Amino acid sequence: MRLSRYFLPILRETPKEAEIVSHRLMLRAGMIRQQSAGLYSWLPLGLRVLNKINRIVREEQDRSGAVEILMPTIQSADLWRESGRYDAYGKEMLRIKDRHDREMLYGPTNEEMVTDIFRSYVRSYKDLPLNLYHIQWKFRDEVRPRFGLMRGREFLMKDAYSFDLDQAGARHSYNKMFVAYLRTFARLGLKAIPMRADTGPIGGDLSHEFIILASTGESEVFCHKDYLDFDIPAADTDFDSREGLQEIIDRWTSLYAATSEMHDAAAFAAVAPEQQVSARGIEVGHIFYFGTKYSEPMGATVTGPDGVDRPVHMGSYGIGPSRLAAAIIEASHDENGIVWPEAVAPFDVAVLNLKAGDSGTDAACERIYHELTAAGRDVLYDDRDDRPGAKFATADLIGIPWQLVVGPKSLAEGKVELKRRAGGERETLSIEDAIQRLG
Ligand SMILES: Nc1ncnc2c1ncn2[C@@H]1O[C@H](COS(=O)(=O)NC(=O)[C@@H](N)CS)[C@@H](O)[C@H]1O
Secondary structure (H helix, E strand, O other): OEHHHOOOOOOOOOOOOOOOHHHHHHHHOOOEEEEEOOEEEEOHHHHHHHHHHHHHHHHHHHHOOOEEOOOOOEEEHHHHHHHOHHHHOHHHOEEEEOOOOOEEEEOOOOHHHHHHHHHHHOOEHHHOOEEEEEEEEEEOOOOOOEOHHHEOOEEEEEEEEEEEOOHHHHHHHHHHHHHHHHHHHHHOOOOEEEEEOOOHHHOOOEEEEEEEEOOOOOEEEEEEHHHHHOOOOOOOOOOOOHHHHHHHHHHHOOOOEEEHHHOOHHHHHOOOHHHEEEEEEEEEEEEEEEEOOOHHHHOOEEEOOOOOEEEOEEEEEEEOHHHHHHHHHHHOEEOOEEOOOOOOOOOOEEEEEOOOOOHHHHHHHHHHHHHHHHOOOOEEEEOOOOOHHHHHHHHHHHOOOEEEEEOHHHHHOOEEEEEEOOOOOEEEEEHHHHHHHHO
């Protein structure tokens, strides 16, 4: 992408309304624009990051055996009356009426709707286990939306829903998602720790929140330090092995980890002081087992091997991709701006032409741009007629992992400069070697 033909509305000054670094940097880097309280437009740079986050989320959901669907954002109130949550959900629910005066709502979550889909088609235990997921916008009329995307009113959620014959089966489905979450957050460059959590309006009696440690996090968390060095389940984990997955979950829940709602100070005090971590954290995922809470009232039943009809056991599993775009910045930035992990960076390489209009640097940049693009790299070519200092500052602010600097002096010796955004190491090398290294 040539910057002269892109849309990257960088802000010079720090927006005063932004209280946390990710909110400040997302506005300054031209990633998002606030339309009203808790509602944001995704500008080109931000949308590229969101799409990369979604791709990783999707890959790990699919790896675990979940099947993707897409449900609407607008839901009928009737469904929520069946589960009894229509009145219980409270002021966070955006209630609307259509032209026929029918009561509708903008979905804050989809347990009822996915249960309706399930009950319309599945009758036999032979069709289980089943996990349906989608990545869809949600609306929750937060009383105090704040911190930019961290607590928005309209936000993107991956929400998955599992259906099993009994609790043992549902526990296996829960464990599949648990492992998928460990892999997902690690691939996003984050250290997420699963913590016993409260179940709140979703319900049930088994729940874990996946928390990343960040000083601006809204959650207060307590955990054993060793979790930070646990290795992540491998890509070839056997998701069909109940024992194998249970061993992974047992290991990842063997040490103390709890949010403040579930904190047991006495148990935490038993952890060696130098192993105790108490910090702020950001909840990036939350998984629940809630048995027949929805299938019972909504009549979602299957005929078991004994010929008896019974309501299915369910769980739901949420990840916040839009919150993750902010959370990754909270976990990975420096005084010059964002430092994107390569897996989610909006572009792989920023090519900086320090003398746009000069035939030598222009020709070299064109060659680099085309060869790296042909090699499948996402390249942002800063071809603007602007001072080198402004180009360096923009490249640092938007956090592209590699900067390839093409200036007339080093070019005269057939050299370009490669800078790694994280850590700042610089290296002078030939154009061929640079293309080789990045291609
Ligand atoms: N206001 C919000 N803004 C941005 N992300 C949010 C917001 N509320 C929740 N999320 C994200 O969505 C994830 C799941 O939300 S949740 O309420 O915990 N769980 C559910 O809604 C269940 N139905 C899981 S399918 C959270 O872990 C968080 O990452």
